[in-house]
Amino acid sequence: MRKINTRSFVRATRWTPREINLQILLNLVREHEPISRAELARRMKIGRGMVTYLTAELIAQGALYEGDTVDSPRGRRPQMLYVRTHDRLVVAIDIRFSSTYIMLTDFSGNSIAMETFDTIEDLSALVPELRERVRRLLAVHGASRKCEGIGLVVPGMVDAVSGQVLNAPQLGWRNVDIRSPLEEALGLPVHVENAPIACALAKMWLGRPGAPVPTDFVYVTVSDGIGAGVVVNGQVVRGQTNSAGEFGHVPLTADGPACLCGGHGCLEVYTSNLATVCRYLGKEFSPATARALLPSSGVTIAEVVSRAIAGETRAIEALQETARHLGAGLSVIIKTLSPTQIVVGGEITEVWDLLEPTILREIGARALTDMAAATPIVPELASAYPRLRGGTALVSAPLFAAPRFA
Amino acid sequence: MRKINTRSFVRATRWTPREINLQILLNLVREHEPISRAELARRMKIGRGMVTYLTAELIAQGALYEGDTVDSPRGRRPQMLYVRTHDRLVVAIDIRFSSTYIMLTDFSGNSIAMETFDTIEDLSALVPELRERVRRLLAVHGASRKCEGIGLVVPGMVDAVSGQVLNAPQLGWRNVDIRSPLEEALGLPVHVENAPIACALAKMWLGRPGAPVPTDFVYVTVSDGIGAGVVVNGQVVRGQTNSAGEFGHVPLTADGPACLCGGHGCLEVYTSNLATVCRYLGKEFSPATARALLPSSGVTIAEVVSRAIAGETRAIEALQETARHLGAGLSVIIKTLSPTQIVVGGEITEVWDLLEPTILREIGARALTDMAAATPIVPELASAYPRLRGGTALVSAPLFAAPRFA
DNA sequence: GCACGAATGTTCTGACAAAGAACAAAGTCG
């Protein structure tokens, strides 16, 4: 039951049913390809004539293409339909604290090429660098295929509408308009989004074909900070000020260590990668000392994780402690939003076997109901490049989104 | 950008534009009544002919009616349209720990009659009692007007689809099907909903005409427990297990007093009315002792509130302490959902002048951004009977809800 | 080898809502 916003509504015209059904059809092909017109007609409960009509338009638009006919037990052989993704390219860019990743992918997220360089915080130097690299990638691997946009993923608060980076402390960016200069330099549409939301979009839009697609879930990213992308009713929640999903700064205890946000005992000061490494090093965590100490110590979260895999007790204990607090943090999400699942991303998922029992135990101890306790917690490995996949989703997903009416 | 759920979608037919536009039109009349056909045509950017056509159908359905013509500076006098609400009745029922409230209202929430009786937990006794009272109310005040349904508000977890009360600890109900026996006894459709969600629905659907209607907000109820109704994109969030919005059991500190939920330091143990009264009495709060102690002490939250209004220091201090913790709790909501506003309901709103500065100070101290710190916190007085208004909204709102497509 | 059935895909036609023009109604103003 949704309320109609009478200050900004979309009236239906005589083309509205067409728009709606075209989009449903496109999504059905997406999730069931290869699929025949007759099968689509059955699934949509419309006549085959209508499907011919609708697919003709989608083929003309270049959204679908016809494949070969396939065998069938009797009758005319059906002609299979596919979504055109392999020759539509996206450049996904993931800007992180130390490194920036660029990946050339097709519309369904398949990687074509990838490169890395040290992050440049200065915008006037970053934009030319990106321009050169993107142009080279497209020249070498693009061939005749067309690039339809850039998906830029940033660790911080973003206004997706204006493309402004509102606040990205790791990069020292505040109210930086990165979209306009990039669009100008490359002549391509640029979509900017914050990392946890981008990861959530990738999960929702680029899942493996056939796999059930979640429409109510939370994607929690564990890196230098803790962020979350919240999806309700198949829609991302941005909140009034693009600051929804800041579960990292929910306090677990009122008198815990100070956090950069000004609070005390935030989830982040217990479970961020910085906190975990500090714990491993046996140092008291504080945001200031962490940033000073860690680079000099040379120990990274990846190092702690691999030592835990190798069986080092101190590393395992440090990660277990992180898992305990993470379980407490996830149970806050479960209580407040009751999602159908929570996806966890970040380096620590490499030792998920180690963390999972602890996390589930903490959640179970705090859950209000049995069903809440059973909320699936799903790890996503960093090796799947969820943020870059998110960058791809930024460009490709709008093509498949439901049209808005009423 | 919403994802289409390909397992349960609604295909558009040739009547779809009609359904959409009828609903937009109905909502425009609702929020701007009295309004003429020509004005509707301008707002919807369609021809006046189309408006005549659409309104004719709504009038035939009994959703709208024509009023008198009114003066206009020049030209033909416009004929005003109204939503038919005054002769469509709803019985709203609010079952609470000690008392049950029944109110007969019209479709826009105007009270016609109200009565109260001691809550009966036993379903086999409650249903006949409600049947008699509802029948009498309708016989006395109903006249020729038709009652279109019952809106039942319950303090606990509810599956709105099946009408089952999953868990209402204050009433001792667990998996109780109250809808079926009531529908059978009264021959009217019965809608069951939990209190905070019902309050949120009332806020969204029964706001004063002309007032801006929020579509992204959280309604926090402060009573024997703390509950919240979360509204995102004009839709209530129920979560996977109908347990979304349990902000009352978010821990503020890990080693606080024990809570009935099994956790420690939950928001609820600091800010519920039970906690406030215990604090006023100078007793250590614990859920078990509170329920035993309070009835015998004879002190209620209403008493504490009125003593605070009278200027009693101890009462003021007890409430200030509640406000401090409530501010901390609300800041969790702001961080995680970033709503455009938070509505607070409950007895303590009677002394809002006293509490507001404290709450805002706590929120300001914890906010991540200036805009988040400025999130409006709006009190709703108990004297407006928000829960009963919610009961009305349960029945009347579906008439105005946006049709679902794609 | 050829009719027949079964399934897929295309084309055609009727029905019906949207869009907009033309028209009727009902007022004001000079």
Added chain:
DNA sequence: CGACTTTGTTCTTTGTCAGAACATTCGTGC
């Protein structure tokens, strides 16, 4: 009283949906 303005209704045109009819292409049985 007529010109003008605004509201509301009616009528015509247009274009899509829906379903029937038709074409296509395969396997199967005689």
